[in-house]
Amino acid sequence: MLSYRHAFHAGNHADVLKHFIELQLLRYLNQKDKPYSMIDTHAGAGLYALDQAYAAKNAEYVDGIARLWQRDDVPGPLADYVAVVRELNPEGTLRVYPGSPWVAMQCLRAQDQLRLFELHPTDSALLRQNFPVTNRRVKIEAADGFAGLKALLPPPSRRALVLIDPPYEDKQDYQRVPTVLRDALQRFETGMYAVWYPLLQRHESLLLPESLKRLPVQNWLDVNLTVHHPAADGFGMHGSGMFIINPPWILPTLLRTVMPYLAGVLGQDASARFNLEVRG
């Protein structure tokens, strides 16, 4: 069952955290000329119109990118991400928001490759529209990204960023993420892996970061951002996190600069805060 449509959530606080970090991971890979692959196992539609039905319905971007994009005090690495959003909206009105494939395309060089998986038929069709097949660096598959990852590892260049960003509407996603990572690490232990996860009050969500920390890896970083107090009824997402395996050495320092600012700007009440844990 595929009921999730990312368009409802485009540009929200979780997208801000995820896409800002994705951009920084790719900037780091770009420091060397050697080619790399970016593999996005759950790519979405690639671009989102914020003024059209889906995004406008919930208007989640109002408490996400809209809080940031016209500020003039944004710290450098975060300003880099904001600039990507601004480029998409040259007239100065926030109408379009980039998905993870679009963010990746801003970094990819001629020698790099982008592999996109999107299972939802409508979103995979939109993805193909947004990334025409004439671009030979990009390959789109309307297939299960968890299953598809296996065949791509290790990449020929032995350099890759794998973004794993499932909807978690199906409880199985919480099991599949660590299982798939365990297998991926056996095939390609030096890869950089970035997993997005929601902060929810449901049991599975609370356990996921802990199960990621038990993976057989020496180096990982876990960062999460709480934007408001968990709801009294137990429902809803009060924040989100990114778990990164083999993170760039510079990332902890960079996050210590940016996360206090993000918690301040995206925070909705006194519970707003961030956590950063680094191993290795």
Ligand SMILES: C[S@@+](CC[C@H](N)C(=O)[O-])C[C@H]1O[C@@H](n2cnc3c(N)ncnc32)[C@H](O)[C@@H]1O
């Ligand atoms: C959170 S959204 C992705 C957002 C996107 N990564 C971004 O940041 O712009 C999750 C996407 O995964 C898709 N999806 C769900 N299960 C999938 C699977 N097993 N393989 C590939 N795509 C899947 C959904 O249709 C949805 O578009």
